[in-house]
Amino acid sequence: MTNKTEKEKMLSGELYIAADPELVQDRLRARRLTRLYNQTFETEDAKRKELLQELLGSTGKHYYIEPDFRCDYGYNIHVGENFYANFDCVMLDVCEIRIGDNCLLGPGVHIYTADLIKSKLQKNHLNQYFHFEYMYLK
Template identity: 55%
Template structure:
């Protein structure tokens, strides 16, 4: 029998049950902080940043996130300096999401670390898992893009609007499509 808590299993990327008291309470905390953040006005920039810093695991200098913002736990999200996210960012952070410096995220981007088993009986049982997402420095993610669990995106990357990123992305490229594929190398004369 696995003696680890469901939270320990979740953070390790193993199958876990999300409906326990500890994880439910932590999701409720994140929902309350997201609600507070999303209720701020454009005149309350200091309050917005304060709530963001309470919610996230770590937050660099000059973060700017337009409401609305939603996440599962918050503490698994780490953003670098000069982070900008436009409207309606969703991050399902059952595992770590690490975002580098100077990253820009367009409206309605979704970053998912949560996954569900392909086997129907296992999925129906309530078990799920997560895989971390890492996004490098100087990345621009276009509107309505989706970043799937377990993906690592390199530095100086552009993710085209509407792309669905299912595999790792190397440095210095533009990716587009469903699933996303490299369509252009950047910085090459």
């Protein structure tokens, strides 16, 4: 029997309940920050950087993400120095996503770390649960 929170389970790669109130609030936070980010004007570089600093887990000194950008939580995303993501990037970060230095993502790149459980038993009894893997791009 485990006493871990659903968030702790998610972060350690265990089955977790995505509808957990803490995780719902974390996703709402990410939605709010990405909405604000995506509504900024091209001339608002400082505001964009501030929003991404609040949203993402860590960044290099020089990085840029073109709007529209979407993610689940944000805090599981870590980008290196000279990272660039073109328009319409989606990162479903139920687990850690690490992108190294000097990486460029083209338009419409989607990175998914969530994987719905596929076994029949889990589908029948745990349909709110997810399984995830660690991801690193270099």
